Amino acid sequence: MSTNMTSLPVTLLAVPAAKNGRLSAFLRQPTFVAGLLILGVVMTLACVADLLYPGDPQDLVGPPLLWPFQKTEFPLGTDSLGRDIAAGLVHGARVSLIIGFSAASIGLLIGTLVGAVGGYFGGLADNVLVRVTELFQTVPAFLLVVVIVAIGEPSLKVIALAIGIASWPTIARLVRAQFRSLREQDFVMAARSLGYSDTRIIFVEILPNALPPVVVTASVMVAGAILTETGLSFLNMGDPNVVSWGSMIGDGREMLRTAWFLTALPGTATALTVLALNLIGDGLNEIFNPRMRER
Numbered sequence: 447m448s449t450n451m452t453s454l455p456v457t458l459l460a461v462p463a464a465k466n467g468r469l470s471a472f473l474r475q476p477t478f479v480a481g482l483l484i485l486g487v488v489m490t491l492a493c494v495a496d497l498l499y500p501g502d503p504q505d506l507v508g509p510p511l512l513w514p515f516q517k518t519e520f521p522l523g524t525d526s527l528g529r530d531i532a533a534g535l536v537h538g539a540r541v542s543l544i545i546g547f548s549a550a551s552i553g554l555l556i557g558t559l560v561g562a563v564g565g566y567f568g569g570l571a572d573n574v575l576v577r578v579t580e581l582f583q584t585v586p587a588f589l590l591v592v593v594i595v596a597i598g599e600p601s602l603k604v605i606a607l608a609i610g611i612a613s614w615p616t617i618a619r620l621v622r623a624q625f626r627s628l629r630e631q632d633f634v635m636a637a638r639s640l641g642y643s644d645t646r647i648i649f650v651e652i653l654p655n656a657l658p659p660v661v662v663t664a665s666v667m668v669a670g671a672i673l674t675e676t677g678l679s680f681l682n683m684g685d686p687n688v689v690s691w692g693s694m695i696g697d698g699r700e701m702l703r704t705a706w707f708l709t710a711l712p713g714t715a716t717a718l719t720v721l722a723l724n725l726i727g728d729g730l731n732e733i734f735n736p737r738m739r740e741r
Contacts (some may be wrong), residue, residue, distance in 0.1 A: 450653045453482035453619055478729020483720035488715075504691045507533075511705055518700040525697060527706055534655035534689045535715055540689040542719065545606050549671035552610025557617025558660065563649050564618075565625025572622070579615045583694035585611040591674055595683055602685050605678060609671045620663060665727035669720040678717055691716045 491498070501507070501650045506528040507520075514523045514531075522532040564575035582590075594608035624686050628634065629652065679692025680699075691712040698708025 475729040475732055477725045478733070479728060481722040481725025481727075484718055485726065488539050488719050488722070489543060491536050492543050495536040495540050498536055498726045499530065502531070502532040502731060503537040504529060511701075513705075514707055514711075521594070523707060524673060525694070526701060527661075528704070530698050531694070531708070531711055534694050535691070535712060538689050538694060538712065539719075541685075541688050541714070543673060544602060545609070545675040545690075546668040546723075547673040548602075548606035549609035549613065549674075550667040552607060552673075553613035553667055554617055554660070554664055555614075556610065557614035558621050558653070560614070560654075561618040561621025561623075562625055562653060565622035566629055566644070566652065570625075573691065575618070577624075579618050582612075583615045586614050588677065589672060589680045591678065592681075600683050600685055602688065605675055605685065606671075612674075613667055613670065616725065617660060617663060617667070620659055621656060625652055626660065628652050628655055658730075662734060663677065665723045669723035669727075671698050672716065672720060672723075 507530050508517070508524045508528050510524060510526050510528045512520050512524040515521060516523060519534070520530055522530075522535065524530060525534075533550035562573050564572040590612045591605075591608040594611065595604055598604040598608070606708050625648075630682065634647060635653060637647050642651070675684065675690065676695065679690045680696040682693075682696060684690055694712040695709045695716075698705065698712075702709055
C-alpha cells in the first residue's frame with residue numbers, strides 16, 4: 447500500500463513535467479520569443495480594432511495630409527483624403543492576418559492531402575499527384591493568384607482561396623517526402639499487422655510524426671500570403687470594401703516624396719509582421735530539428 451502511495455505522485459507529475467520541458471524548450475529560443483511577442487502585439491491590435499476605432503476606417507474624418515503627431519486626435523496623421531492612418535493600420539492588421547492564416551490553412555489542407563496520399567500509396571497515384579504538383583509549380587505563384595482573382599471577384603474569400611491554391615505544392619512535396627520515409631517504419635508495420643485501415647494509419651499514425659517540418663513551413667506560408675495580398679492590393683486588385691496595408695501603400699505611392707509616411711507606416715507594419723512570422727519559423731526549426739539544437 448505504501449509503495450502505491452509513493453509512486454502515485456511521480457505518475458501524476460510525469461505529464462506536467464513533460465509539458466514544462468516542452469515549454470522551456472520554446473522559451474529558450476530568443477528568436478521564437480521575439481517573433482511571438484511582435485505577432486502577439488499585431489494580433490491584439492487586430493482583435494481590438496473595433497474598440498480602438500469603432501467607425502469605418504475609410505471614413506473622411508479630418509484634414510488631408512496631416513503629418514504624424516501634428517494633431518493629437520490623429521497620432522499617425524491622415525492620408526490625402528483625410529482618412530485616419532492609425533485606424534487604417536489597426537483594421538488593416540485584421541485583414542492581413544485573416545488573409546494570411548486563411549490562405550495558409552487552405553494551402554496546408556490541399557498540400558497535406560496530396561502529399562499524404564502520394565507518399566503513402568506510391569505507384570500510379572503518386573506519379574499522377576507528382577505531375578499535378580509539378581504542373582502547378584511551373585506557373586509563377588503570384589501570376590496564378592492574379593489570374594484567379596481576375597476571373598473571380600476581388601473579395602477576401604477569393605483572394606485567400608487564390609493564394610492557398612498557389613501555395614500548396616510546397617507543402618505537398620514536403621509531406622510526400624515525410625510519408626515516404628515513415629511508411630516503412632516499425633510502428634506503421636505494427637499498425638498494419640493490427641488491421642488498421644489506411645485512413646487511420648495516414649491520419650493517426652504517420653501524419654502526427656510528419657507534422658514538425660510542416661508546422662515550420664506553415665509560418666513561412668502565412669508570411670508569404672500576407673506579402674502576396676499586399677502586392678495584390680498595391681496593384682488595386684484587393685478587396686475595395688476593406689482597408690489593407692497593401693492598399694494604403696498603393697494609395698500613398700504617388701506622394702512618396704512629399705508624404706513618405708503614407709507608405710512607410712503600412713510598409714513598416716507589413717515588414718514587422720512578416721519578420722515576426724519568419725522569426726517564429728526559425729525558432730520552431732531550431733526546436734524541432736535536433737541537428738540545429740546540437741550546433
